[in-house]
Amino acid sequence: MGFEVYYPALGAVALFAILTQIVAVMAGMGKTSRGLVPGSMPVADYGDWLYRTSRASGNAIETIGIFAAVVGAAVLAGVDPVWVNRLAMASLVFRVGMVVTHIGGIGKPDRSIRTVFYMGSWLAHTVLAVLTLVRVF
Secondary structure, eight states: GGGGGGGGHHHHHHHHHHHHHHHHHHHHHEEEEOOOTTTTTOOOOOTOHHHHHHHHHHHHHHHHHHHHHHHHHHHHTTOOHHEEEEEEEEOOHHHHHHHHHHTTSSSSSSOOOOHHHHHHHHHHHHHHHHHHHHHOO
């Protein structure tokens, strides 16, 4: 069995990387247009598009390493590709949903639809990690 059976999962990681970069550029351009110093955050206000975009960027950056690690570990361990591909794609869909709701200001700042998207990706990552551990031990 070659890596090609995992192409959907590997593609999901690549797509999430692209999404992470796009959101980072959006946040960076927004900060520049307001004259903010690189690395700074706008005032914490969920009513502000730039603050939400900056938070979405930070959250994506915080998550991509975990996502890539669990997908990579599952692939290298030879976890059933059907599960790896499904869980990686589910995580990608949840992450896209989270970015859209976060930037769009949909729902409350916490315990809203964005939280459901976050927990969906968290669950997918956790299941991938557990499947990997079962496989290697």
